[in-house]
Amino acid sequence: MNYKLLGRSGLKVSELCLGAMGFGTEGGWGAEKEASFAIMDAFAEAGGNFFDTANVYKLGTSEKIIGEYLGNHDRDYFVLATKYTLKDNITNPNASGNNRKNMMRSVEESLKRLKTDFIDVLYLHIWDNITPIDEVLRGLDDLIKQGKVTYAAISDTPAWVVSKGNTLAELMGWSQFIALQVEYSLLARTAERELIPMAKHYGMTVTPWAPLAGGALTGKYLRGEQGRVKAESNRRNNRAQTITEAVVDIATELGVSESHVALQWMMDRDFSCIPIVGATKIDQLNDNLRAVDTKLSPEHFKKLNEVSAIELGFPGDFFNEDAVKMNSFGGFYDKVEKR
Structure with a gap:
């Protein structure tokens, strides 16, 4: 495993991130504690040090399992990322959302479940379209100053919000977002419209969730396997089939599995990208x-x-159309490209 810097920071993380959404069996699926421990052991033995979870994963069980695991291992070796926003209890109207009250409450609860004094990377999980971004940033910066969080990151949020936030943070001397977590894969490239160019501009690392499109890119639907995804979804339509067939062809040519092809395509983009790979089984x-x-x-x-x-x-x-026109009027873009 090689290591990369996470965004514009000095934090060194493995080139793959281990997603822990499946740690726990709530909801009728997932890995028991012993299996989760084995998965984390295998990841660490391969040089992996980057874990990703959230306060709501498996109703908090994911964080509890990771906390118990870290209690028997070198906490400082691992870079632990978790998230706040979504409701993890029903105690009050502010037990969800991006607001400062929920942020502080959620972080305290996560620290207890994780049995740690600090969270390496805290993501805002999902934008709520309610809370001012300056309230979010000031709260995150306060947590960082308190030593309860080391770095701030953001997930599933419009590009204009993230852009405004990082610009405001730079102006005010607050901690900026160093990572952006979004859905991204060969089947889901819409983040290339605004989110990924924005991340490149601010030097943020993109940490894609569902890099294998829920397993669709492994070719399992081509083989007739069933799943929770409906046939008319963007993971099982005609376009998805065509893309997956191309992945299968390349995998067959190279003698590797389809997941290797899909992940390597993502790891070798022209921006900093660390896929989050989930697993409920060691294989x-x-x-x-x-x-x-x-x-x-x-x-x-x-x-x-x-x-x-x-x-x-x-x-x-x-x-793109304008570039073609400009090239026909004096080669302006050709000159820019050469520079």
């Missing part, structure tokens, strides 16, 4: 870990990029 994790050794050729990347390309919409597509 799932071991398969995903081998993605770091997979090498795709330029032809492979071209094939995957073309088959999964999306329309950027306005103004992205308009900019």
Whole structure:
């Protein structure tokens, strides 16, 4: 496992992040504590040090399992990320949302479940369209000054909100968001319209959730396996089938699994990107870990990029059209490209 810096920070994290949403069996699925421990052991033995969880995963059981595991291991070796926003109890009207009251309450509860004095990376989980971004940033900065949180990050939030937040934080001397967690995969590239260009501008690392599109990119639906995803979803429609078939073809050519191809495509983007790989079984994790050794050729990347390309919409597509026009009027963009 290689290590990368997380955003514009000096924090060193493994090139794959272990997602712990499946630690616990609430909801009728997931891994028992012993299986979760084995998964974390295998991840650590491979050089992995980056865990991702949330206050609501498995009704708090995910954090409890990680907390018990860390109690028997070197806490400082691991970089632990969790989240706040979603309701983890029904005690009061402010037990959810991005507001400062819920932030402080949620962090205190997470610290108890995780049995730790500090959270390395705290994500705002989902934008609530209610709380002012300056309230969020001041609260996060206070937690960082208190030593309860080390770095701030944000997830599932419009690009304009994140952009305003990081600009305001820079102006006020508050801690900026260093990572952006969004859905991103060969089947879900809409983040390339606004979110990913914004992340590149601010030097944020993108930590995609569902990098294998819920397993769709492993080819399981092509093999006739069933799942919780409906056939008409964007993971099982005709476009998804075409993209998955391209992944399968490349995997067959290289003699690797489909997940290796899908993950390596993501790990070799032109921006900082660390996929979150979830696992409820040890063989799932071991398969995903081998993605770091997979090498795709330029032809492979071209094939995957073309088959999964999306329309950027306005103004992205308009900019592309404008570039063509400008090139025909004196080669302006050619000169910029050379610089």
